[in-house]
Amino acid sequence: MDALSIKALKKRYGSGLEALKGITLDVKEGEFFGLLGPNGAGKTTTIGIITSLVTKTEGTIRVFGIDIDEDFSAAKRLIGVVPQEFNFSIFEKVEDIVCQQAGYYGIGRDQAQASCEKYLRQLGLWEKRRTTARELSGGMKRRLMIARGLVHEPELLILDEPTAGVDVELRRGMWDFLEKLNQKGRTIILTTHYLEEAEQLCSRIAIIADGRIIENSTKRELLKKLDRETFVFDVKANNLQIAPLEQVSFTPLDDTTLEVTITKGRSLNLVFEHLGRQGIEVDSLRNKTNRLEEIFMGMVE
Numbered sequence: 473m474d475a476l477s478i479k480a481l482k483k484r485y486g487s488g489l490e491a492l493k494g495i496t497l498d499v500k501e502g503e504f505f506g507l508l509g510p511n512g513a514g515k516t517t518t519i520g521i522i523t524s525l526v527t528k529t530e531g532t533i534r535v536f537g538i539d540i541d542e543d544f545s546a547a548k549r550l551i552g553v554v555p556q557e558f559n560f561s562i563f564e565k566v567e568d569i570v571c572q573q574a575g576y577y578g579i580g581r582d583q584a585q586a587s588c589e590k591y592l593r594q595l596g597l598w599e600k601r602r603t604t605a606r607e608l609s610g611g612m613k614r615r616l617m618i619a620r621g622l623v624h625e626p627e628l629l630i631l632d633e634p635t636a637g638v639d640v641e642l643r644r645g646m647w648d649f650l651e652k653l654n655q656k657g658r659t660i661i662l663t664t665h666y667l668e669e670a671e672q673l674c675s676r677i678a679i680i681a682d683g684r685i686i687e688n689s690t691k692r693e694l695l696k697k698l699d700r701e702t703f704v705f706d707v708k709a710n711n712l713q714i715a716p717l718e719q720v721s722f723t724p725l726d727d728t729t730l731e732v733t734i735t736k737g738r739s740l741n742l743v744f745e746h747l748g749r750q751g752i753e754v755d756s757l758r759n760k761t762n763r764l765e766e767i768f769m770g771m772v773e
Contacts, residue, residue, distance in 0.1 A: 719738045
């Protein structure tokens with residue numbers, strides 16, 4: 473079953489601006505789906521329409537088969553949303569923010585408190601439950617938003633830039649939490665500007681630009697489109713004067729660092745062997761840029 477089905481969705485504003493130009497998108501139940509695009513591409517508008525914050529001009533949206541125009545209340549119960557901006561009262565306590573959200577879905581107090589405790593513990597916020605939101609760090613506020621979005625146990629979780637402003641350690645902790653959530657069957661839609669995040673988490677990725685879907689495929693299929701990769705090698709050598717190698721370019725950055733660009737189809741093993749024959753020992757290597765980022769920039773530029 474499709475967790476989300478969008479057909480020919482359009483949004484026009486009175487000024488004549490056409491934010492969405494007939495996008496069609498299906499997200500399968502259980503997928504971890506990435507919706508990527510530059511600022512102004514239409515991501516937030518799409519999420520706004522799904523969650524009734526924005527009125528669509530044309531098109532249909534179904535959530536687990538329920539048309540949002542026919543029974544939005546039923547569809548809404550299946551959706552949890554974590555918006556990009558903090559939208560809770562900073563003067564309320566953490567547990568009150570989460571439990572009150574459950575009340576909007578008709579969840580009783582005992583069940584709400586149990587669900588609140590479950591997610592606050594999982595997100596490392598239980599010890600802060602009686603703390604006001606204004607006393608939390610930025611990363612804790614992000615996790616509070618996720619707990620609030622999950623308290624009514626939605627089948628579909630929509631995350632709009634959930635790790636913006638979060639440090640690397642906390643971001644990776646949130647990745648681990650979201651991966652486990654998805655492995656338990658929760659469908660997740662993620663928008664993010666951290667393309668490393670999308671490559672780490674998402675099994676399918678759509679790219680939106682200028683109100684249109686310009687790519688929609690599995691992560692594996694998308695990465696196959698990368699025609700070359702650039703690596704940074706840390707090396708030991710007396711000099712970095714390197715003989716040419718077909719479909720590979722070598723650019724010394726300093727006496728111990730080498731930038732290597734490899735055309736698709738060439739093996740890293742061939743590069744290691746080529747360097748080894750010239751007395752150059754490779755200590756370590758890393759991708760210069762995120763692979764998905766290279767593809768993304770090539771599509772939206």
